[in-house]
Amino acid sequence: MKKIIEVKHLTKKYRKIKAIDNLSFYVFENEILGLLGPNGSGKTTTINAMLSLLSYDKGNICYLGKEITPDSYDIKKEIGVVFQEIAVFDELTVYENIDYFCGLYIEDKKIRKKYVDDAIKLVKLEQFVNYKPKALSGGLKRRLNIACGIAHKPKIIFLDEPTVAVDPQSRNNILEGIKKLRENGATIIYTTHYMEEVEKICDRIIILDKGKIICQGTKEELKQLTGIEEKVTIEINNLDRNHIEKFKKLQNVKNVEYRFENLEITFIKGKNNFTKLIDYLKKEKISYNKIYSEMPTLNDVFLELTGKDLKD
Amino acid sequence: MIVFKTFFKVVKEYKYAILLYTLILFFFAIFNLEVNNNNIGFTAEKPNILIVNNDYESKIIDNLYNYLEQNSNIKNIENDKDKINDALFYRDINYLIIIPKNFTDYILNNKETKIYVKTTKDANSKYMDMLLNRYLKLINIYKNDYDNVDNLISKINSILKEESHIEVSSNIKVNNLLKTTIYYNFANYSLLASCLFVISTVLNSFKQEMINKRIIVSSCNYKKHNKNLFLAALSFSVIIWIIYVFISLILIKEAMFSWYGLLYMFNSFVFMVCALALSFLLGTIINLKEAINGIVNVIALGSSFLCGAFVPSKYLPEFVINISKLLPSYYFINNNEFISQIETFNFNSLTKYFINIFVIIIFIILFIILNNLVSKNKRKTN
Incomplete structure (x- = not known):
């Protein structure tokens, strides 16, 4: 795969504190790369540095082999940005806002009109073109914010937490839109602290903490890092202590906990753990109300690597 | 071009404010003419x-x-x-x-x-x-x-x-010049209020942190963008100035279609540029859009009262006049008063006029330098 962005040894200090510390990573063409990390982990600083909005102390950032500077207008032409905070004019309508931000890249009126119409369709704002932002709901404003960032059809799109404070319906619309952008050929760098979103749309994930990369890879690769295969929860009434000890001795079992009539069994890697567990329950004639299996989440990965929750 | 157009689209949102300031000036001018026709017709009191x-x-x-x-x-x-x-x-x-x-x-x-x-x-x-x-x-x-x-x-x-x-x-001429002086003195308020309010508010929208970031990351040259913004603001100010001059041309024809009229127009043009420079400074300094209206009222009304736009400066106490010398409005109004007293047109008789113009230009340069300093400082902080 073609490397479209290369970040090497990027370091940014605010006085003595390192906001980002020796970051090195690649972004491949037409992938969705997720930058995941808790608040203050350095996601936005990394993006600002990559957009040349922020000077940095060490390292370099190259787009297709060319280092970006504040005057690299040829590179900037290919970049679209959707910031975390909504950045639109209150005085302009939805259409006028998108037209203005698209106009910063595209001078030709006819092409711009088509691009603006396409962006409006993509974020499904057709009914609201003549509305002013104040008249829009939070979710619709977010969609407008996205349209303003991507209307000029950039090849590389930075999305900095675009779904913050958005209702589930709008969130799904936004995520669908992002998938469409990728289908149309865009490369996307997506930052968030919602791990479900990352799992849903990202091809590769970089997890940041305290300005450092703690791991990177596909979600499957990351989950392998934990050594956890799956977690099974069984709803059993009045389970005695002997049985709990017996569960602990089963093959591949890492941990067993019984709380509020829920038995949680964590398995390490191994085949058919869930089937073997059901066979065991039948054999021991242990009756249960509900049983379900969960695969490890990115939060489990983060917990395993840092000892703290991703949402902290 | 898109910057220029968008500037005026945002200005359109403040059309009622512009209309209000223009109507205030227009009605004041009409009122002033009526009062002067009746009272300033110089009937000397006989001893x-x-x-x-x-x-x-x-x-x-x-x-x-x-x-x-x-x-x-x-x-x-x-x-x-x-x-x-x-x-x-x-x-x-x-x-x-x-x-x-x-x-x-x-x-x-x-x-x-x-x-x-x-x-x-x-x-x-x-x-x-x-x-x-x-x-x-x-x-x-x-x-x-x-x-x-x-x-x-x-x-x-x-x-x-x-x-x-x-x-x-000679009395008839003095009458007309007096009316023109009163009109242009009052225009100090209308010019300041409309330029400061509209330009500062529109610039504030463009300079909002996140919108500004979007402009910086775009492929549009930031300096070129700001140049277009300045040209749009200048065009707006010139349009406002033309409207105000046009009103004076209609209402006080006799004085305006003369050398005196040219002096009034040039003086107000330089002052308009000063209002534009001050608008840019305010647009950069003020972060809260809601605060602009209040600050503009303080500046426009305050300087108009202090410098004698509403009440002739001869009725103002000495300490007020001393304070007003720190404001560009003082030199604009002082020039208006001076024009009505000019007897002949030559370099010597116009020296005071050009000194006042020079002082207003110094204010313009000062506002531009301050604006650049504040902008640089803000960019560094962000």
Whole structure:
């Protein structure tokens, strides 16, 4: 795969504190790369540095082999940005806002009109073109914010937490839109602290903490890092202590906990753990109300690597 | 082009504010014209005088009566010392003229003689001094040229008539210039308020942190973007200035279609550029859009009151005038007042005008430097 962005040894200090510390990573063409990390982990600083909005102390950032500077207008032409905070004019309508931000890249009126119409369709704002932002709901404003960032059809799109404070319906619309952008050929760098979103749309994930990369890879690769295969929860009434000890001795079992009539069994890697567990329950004639299996989440990965929750 | 267009699209949102400031100026101008047509038509207040003639009723004295009667009210008071003194004390008369015995013969025969006067020592009495001296001087100048008293009187009257004609035409001009000065002084408020409010508010929208970030990360050259923004703001200011000048051209034609009009227009143009520079500074300094209206009112109303846009500066206390010298409005208004007093147009007579223009230009440069410093500092902080 073609490397479209290369970040090497990027370091940014605010006085003595390192906001980002020796970051090195690649972004491949037409992938969705997720930058995941808790608040203050350095996601936005990394993006600002990559957009040349922020000077940095060490390292370099190259787009297709060319280092970006504040005057690299040829590179900037290919970049679209959707910031975390909504950045639109209150005085302009939805259409006028998108037209203005698209106009910063595209001078030709006819092409711009088509691009603006396409962006409006993509974020499904057709009914609201003549509305002013104040008249829009939070979710619709977010969609407008996205349209303003991507209307000029950039090849590389930075999305900095675009779904913050958005209702589930709008969130799904936004995520669908992002998938469409990728289908149309865009490369996307997506930052968030919602791990479900990352799992849903990202091809590769970089997890940041305290300005450092703690791991990177596909979600499957990351989950392998934990050594956890799956977690099974069984709803059993009045389970005695002997049985709990017996569960602990089963093959591949890492941990067993019984709380509020829920038995949680964590398995390490191994085949058919869930089937073997059901066979065991039948054999021991242990009756249960509900049983379900969960695969490890990115939060489990983060917990395993840092000892703290991703949402902290 | 998109920046230019978008600037005016945002301006459109503030059309009612612009209309309001223009209407205020327009109605003020109409009101001002009405008031001036009725009151400033310069009807000189005539002094009350008393003439006590101890000479015989000669043609020279009769003619003096007639001349003074045109410019004063001649009172009829009994020739009693106490009554005359009381009339002077209570300002029933401003001026007492006592013509001595043999005055006519003495003056025509080059003998020394003197008219006695007693005055209330106010402006009216000074005016009467001037009239009386003028009449007596003319007799002394021409008495030897004419043997016949009738011819002498006719010569004196023709000269006096000519002088009064010049005085009247000058008054009409002063009236029009006074109206124009009042109009342009008030335009200080309208120009400042409309330019500051609209431009600062629109610039504030463009300079919002996140919108500014979007502009910086775009492929549009940031300096070029700001240049277009400046051109749009300049165009807006020029349009406002043209509207205000146009109103003055319609309402005060006589003064505006003259050299005086050009001076008023140029003075207001330079001041408009100053308002534009100040708008950019405010747009950069003020972060909260909601605060702009309040700050603009303080600046526009405050400077208008302090510098004499609403109340002529001659009525303002010394310390207020000293404070107002720190504001560009003072020099703009000072120039308007000065234009109405110009008699001739040459470099020497216009020196004060150009000094005031120069001071306003210094303010413009100062505002631009401050704006650049604040902008740089803000960019570093962000």
